[in-house]
Amino acid sequence: MRVTKSATDASAGLGRPILVWGVLFTLLAILTGLAILKGNQLERAGRETSQVTGKMRLLSQQMTTQALSASQGAQQSFLLLKQYESEFSNALSELISGSEDGQVEPLPPELMPELEQISGQWEQYSGDIDAILQSRESITRATQAAIKVQEKLPQLMSDSEKIADTLRKRLPSSGRQIYFATYQLAIAQKIQNNLNTLLNGGVEALSVADELSKNTERFSQVVDGMLTGNTKLGISRVSISSAREAITRVVSDFGDIADQAGLLVEAAPDLYQVKEVARNIEAQGRLLFEGTGRLEGSVQEYNHGNELWVKLGFALGILALLAFFMLLMSVYRSTRGQLLATKAANDDNQRAILTLLDEMSSLADGDLTVQATVTESITGAIADSTNYAIEALRSLVTAINRAASNVARTSRSTRETALRLSEASEEQARKIVSTSESISDLTDSINKVSQSAERSATVADQSLNIANKGVETVRRTIEGMDSIRENIQDTSKRIKRLGESSQEIGDIVGLITDIADQTNILALNAAIQASSAGEGGRGFAVVADEVQRLAERASNASKQIETLVKTIQADTNEAIQSMEKSTANVVSGAHQAKDAGHALEEIEQVSTRLAEFIKGISEEAREQSLVS
Known part of the structure; x- marks a missing residue:
């Protein structure tokens, strides 16, 4: 301390x-x-x-x-x-x-x-x-118009150049037409230059806008004159088809170019102002x-x-x-002093603990009469608690001894009860043997019922298989009848087409007959002309007679063919009617086969339910036999 x-x-x-x-x-x-x-x-x-x-x-x-x-x-x-x-x-x-x-x-x-x-x-x-x-809308319109013009100008200039080349090759002597074709190509080039200048802005943009408007008007007058003619300008109409096609394309394309050029001319002041503002922005x-x-x-x-x-x-x-x-140095000094004090206190506590351990060694050997010494050191409370625990252990051991005596008395009583239960069990075993003999007789009867049910189930399965085969046979019969019906219908269609072909042959025969009649008339006229010609037309008369005889033979042959065609058509109609009756009979037979198939399916369903019912009886009998 x-x-x-x-x-x-x-x-x-x-x-x-x-x-x-x-x-x-x-x-x-x-x-x-x-x-x-x-x-x-x-x-x-x-x-x-x-x-x-x-x-x-x-x-x-x-x-x-x-x-x-x-x-x-x-x-x-x-x-x-x-x-x-x-x-x-x-x-x-x-x-x-x-x-x-x-x-x-x-x-x-x-x-x-x-x-x-x-x-x-x-x-x-x-x-x-x-x-x-704020000028975004105007700039956008002008830019889009310029893009559209630039997209169409190359094709326009290409067509214009084709027009000039075609005129130079096909009409080298037509100098004025070649001049105007070349002139409109030059105007197209000027329009492109005007467009570039207008988009670049500057002071020239305003004057170029007027020039662009005039050039578009000149170009329109020239191409219209080349297409339809213009006496005022002295432009004659181009008649070459390939050149006119190119001029037509130029007129169509230039319509859009002229509209977009008009928008550019309208937006020229705004473009000029925007370009000036852009230059100011660049400087600022x-x-x-x-x-x-x-x-x-x-x-x-x-x-x-x-x-x-x-x-x-x-x-x-x-x-x-x-x-x-x-601060760390001061804390170190303070901590070192506290460590020394703590070490002294720990030594005192260690001595007290050793003393308590010596007193507890007898308790470890089973001596419950030991009493620990209670002091004021750190082990005083532990010694007091240990004494209380030893007292509780002594009371517990006494209670255990009394419980052991009670268990011995209860064991003797349980042995007597077990003997009485053994005698009752022997009597119960004799009664169980008698009951087992009765159950054995009942099991034999149930086994016989089960065997009969199994034989019935076998017969039901055979009936079900026969019904299934009948259904399958009817199904194949229906399919065969359907195939026959389709073949008959196909044959009927072929015969119908044969009748139609016979009709066409009849038409051709009629045409041959008409030709033979006309030939006969022509031969008669030729004979009349030959007779009027006298001696010079005698050879022609012989030819006319021969042609007339051939015409008569052709007419007779066509009549025979017509008779045969009518006979074929009559036979064809009878065959078609016979096929239709056969088809109706096949359809009726197919319906009857389907009805038979439905009846067999119902028999199959009834047989299936009967087989399941018999199998259920057999299984219940077998289970009852096993339980018995």
Whole structure:
């Protein structure tokens, strides 16, 4: 106890340095954290501001690029231009008044003059961007019209060149037509040049628009004159079919080109204005890019001044580490004194435990009369609890001895009861033997019933098989009748076609008869002409007589063929009627076979149910026999 008290006094003496160094370390750690936090805040704010200025510089380039693309009609550029304009405006607002989430702080007053200069440039720049965005519909129409014209112009010029080549080859002497064909090819080339100049913009765009309108009108007059003729211009109508086909294609294609060219002429002032605005944006974009670059450099220089807080935080951190080292030394001294006091207390406890173990050795040998010594040391409570447990064990052993005596008396009573049960079991066995003999007789009867049921089931199965075979035979008969019916119908169709062919032969025979009659008439006329010709037509008369005889023979042969054809048609009709009757008989037989099949199927179903019923009786009898 004296060792513990001295250790406690030593620990109390060492506690004051721990408190002092702990408070100092805490203050320095807090100051270090505040300095580093302030430095990080300034660094983060500076980094966010630098990112915003860098983003503005990049957006100034992207907006200039997209504005130029939008002026050329690129639809995606309009969307990107509007997006970049909104992002640049938001970034400028964040630098002026800060962001809503507080991540970007307003620029310090030292940098505001440069930001105001950029803001002034932005007002004019954004106005030009809005002008391009508002002209989107006009630019889109003009661009689409130009695309359609450019798609059709190559084919138009190719057809125009084919027209000129065809006229030069087929009509080399027609100089005026060749001239106008070449002239309309030159006009098509001018239209293409006018279109390119108009899309590029510039001062020439307005004058080129009038020239484009005049060229389209001239081209239309020339091709119409080549197709239909134009006396006013002195253009004669082209008559060559291949050239006219090419001129027709040119007229069709030029109709669409003229419509689109009209749209381009209407949009020429807007295109000129958009091109001028795009040039202004390109010039202002360079100024805006340079201004945002200077602002970005100024922001980076300003951010370098915020590093003082970080350096201060590092210095305070070093001091905090020194204070922490002194705190550790004080804690080490205090802990060492407490360890010495704890070691002394442990030695006292070990001695008390050894004493208690010596007293408990007799209890381990089975001696329940032992009593442990109760002291004020750490083992005093254990000794008191051990004495209580020994007393409880003595009471338990006494109760076990009394229970053993009661169990012995109960065992003797149980033996007497078992003897009486043995005698009753022998009497029950004699009665069971008598019952078994009766059950054996009942089992023999059930076995006989089961055998009869099995024979009945076999007969039912045979009846079912016969019914199945009958159903299958009827089914094959029906299929055979169906096949016969199809063959008869096919034969009937062939005979019908033979009758139709006979009819056609009759028509041909009629035609031959008509030809023979006409030939006979012609031979008669030839004979009359030969007789009127006198001696010079005698040879012709002989030929006419021969032709007449051939005509009569052909007429007689055609009549015989007609008689045979009618006979064939009559026989064919009778065969068709016979086939139809046979078909009806086959169909009737098929229906009767189906009815027989249905009857056999019903017999099959009844036989199946009967077989199942008999099998059920047999199985129940067999089960009853096994149970018995």
